[in-house]
Amino acid sequence: SRPAAPCLPVVGSDTRVPLVDGRTVTYANLDCAASAPALRAVADRVAEVLPLYASVHRGAGYLSQVSTALYEASRRTIGGFVGAREEDVTIITRNTTDSLNLLAGCVPTGPDGEPGRVLVLDVEHHANLLPWQRSDGGATVVVGRESVAATLDALRTELAAAPHALVAITGASNVTGESLPLADVVRIAHDAGARVAVDGAQLVPHRPFSLAATGVDYVSFSGHKTYAPFGAGALVGRRDWLDVGRPYLAGGGAVRQVGIDDVAWAPAPARHEAGSPNVVGAVALAAACDALAALPDGALERHEAVLRERLVTGLEGVPGVEIVRAWADSVDPVAVVTFSVVGHDPGLVAAYLSAEHGIGVRDGRFCAHPLLARLGYDAGAVRASVGVGTTLDEVDRLVGALAAYVAHGPTARYEVVDGCWSV
Ligand code: PMP
Incomplete structure (x- = not known):
């Protein structure tokens, strides 16, 4: 048609x-790959919730409770949209760049006490390259080969040569729209004891994607490329690393208890969401997720x-x-x-x-x-x-x-x- x-x-x-x-x-x-126009349904939803604006998680007032409920319901919708499993957590971030930097602070050290290394391809957007290169374990950058099969072989060889905690890979290139078959990447990485993080910035707006169905461990995406406004994105994936990793921002809301000399950080998602969150952004992103999911x-x-x-x-x-x-x-x-x-x-x-x-x-x-x-x-x-x-x-x-x-x-x-x- x-x-x-x-x-x-x-x-x-x-x-x-x-x-x-x-x-x-x-x-x-x-130029939708850069930022996609908002859906009409998203604009309508934003107009609907804007009058209900109040602080979340802290206020006892009625509107604070409405805002908190909206924010948490949006979190569930956004996680559900990418097939979050029981053991996954959805963190509301600003965008994909934010999500990947956050995850880079949560890659654990290996059994030998060495900081976890991350393997990436040279086809990546800088947002899925620089955070890993800067992270404690650093990144192995694999140069892509002419064919998909040869590139997968190169990944396999690198993973066999040295232990890696994570393979961070694009779900779809922002240059060519192409990707490696995720099922193969997941199998190769998991066989080598590494997890998989997918940069979903160009995948999630364009294809149904499911963590549960693919076995991918983490996915990141941006609201402004998913037919919602700027300012909200998500990192969704396995809770264990995120519960104990370095809190992304230090501040109110991310803690259980603070003393003069010590702090007990909250688990994820609060751990990584210090400061007043982008409630309207999360609601807008959830509305976009709902509209895309409702397509035949x-x-x-x-x-x-x-x-x-x-x-x-x-x-x-x-x-x-x-x-x-x-x-x-x-x-x-x-x-x-x-x-x-x-x-x-x-x-x-x-x-x-x-x-x-x-x-x-x-x-x-x-x-x-x-x-x-x-x-x-x-x-x-x-x-x-x-x-x-x-x-x-x-x-x-x-x-x-x-x-x-x-x-x-x-x-x-x-x-x-x-x-x-x-x-
Ligand atoms: N990854 C890919 C594949 C992208 O296309 C983009 C945006 N061009 C990003 C990451 C970064 O997204 P954002 O600017 O929303 O953080």
């Missing part, structure tokens, strides 16, 4: 934007598969456009597609798409510098990504605009500074 219409309504889809020639057009947001089976995947297919076929038909791939044989990528217009500055291409067609894409190195360097895109590339609100028409506009660019070039001269264009 052709998803001429979005599969869930989002806010802002009729936003008009100015073009360089003075006309205005409806904005085509093809397979609807999300079908919607995105049709859009991705149209996007990839369209881009392949534009002379000089080259699609970036991490593996020659990866299957079932999410609808995040990075490409370069060979010989053209990606910043200029992105500026042209915005200024002359009202199309929003992202250019640069996507916080994945090691991957872009290995694949030969040190100068960056352009990324188009879709979401539940995207239509085929928007994808066609991008492909048409690129074809016009390749044929005639831009009509104006753009100055691009820090991703912003001017003429």
Whole structure:
């Protein structure tokens, strides 16, 4: 079926934007991988709960109790959305970066007393690379191979060579939409005595995901990529490490008892949620989870598969456009597609798409510098990504605009500074 219409309504889809020639057009947001527009259902829910705003966990007032109940119910919804098991805990964080930094402080030492090492791939977003490199045990970074099978072999070899506490791996690359098969990664890691943390920033908004079904130990994701507003995300996974790991923030709410010289920290999730929490953010994220979970089976995947297919076929038909791939044989990528217009500055291409067609894409190195360097895109590339609100028409506009660019070039001269264009 052709998803001429979005599969869930989002806010802002009729936003008009100015073009360089003075006309205005409806904005085509093809940058959902960076931040996805909020669902209409999420916006409605936020408007509903905003008047019920009061402090959580501490106040005896009626609204404090309502806020606390809303916050804790949201926690359960968010955990349930990613298939949390009985022994899992859901920590409300700010975003994926926050979640991964939090987990990095909780990796335990091994039986030999050595700090736990973490194994990552070089395809990772910096958020799933730098926290581990900075952590006590440090990170082993495995360079991806051309095929999925060879990359899995490389993981197996590294894990056999030295003990690791954790394998931290992307659920879907924010550059190519690709991933390694999670079932294989889990088997390889668990056989070697390591746990698995999935960076779900690009997976959870695009595919049903379940900790219980996959055996993955931890998953992190961001509200603002999951059709909720900025400021709330989650880390969900096995309670034991999180109950005793270094409290992420020190402060009120994270403790059982404080003396002048000592402190008894609370277990997770309170242990890692010091300070007044983002109640509205958690409620909004839970509303997004509910709306995505209520879609008919397979609807999300079908919607995105049709859009991705149209996007990839369209881009392949534009002379000089080259699609970036991490593996020659990866299957079932999410609808995040990075490409370069060979010989053209990606910043200029992105500026042209915005200024002359009202199309929003992202250019640069996507916080994945090691991957872009290995694949030969040190100068960056352009990324188009879709979401539940995207239509085929928007994808066609991008492909048409690129074809016009390749044929005639831009009509104006753009100055691009820090991703912003001017003429
Ligand atoms: N991991 C991946 C795969 C991402 O795409 C992103 C965001 N681009 C992040 C982590 C970081 O997410 P956030 O900025 O919401 O912390």
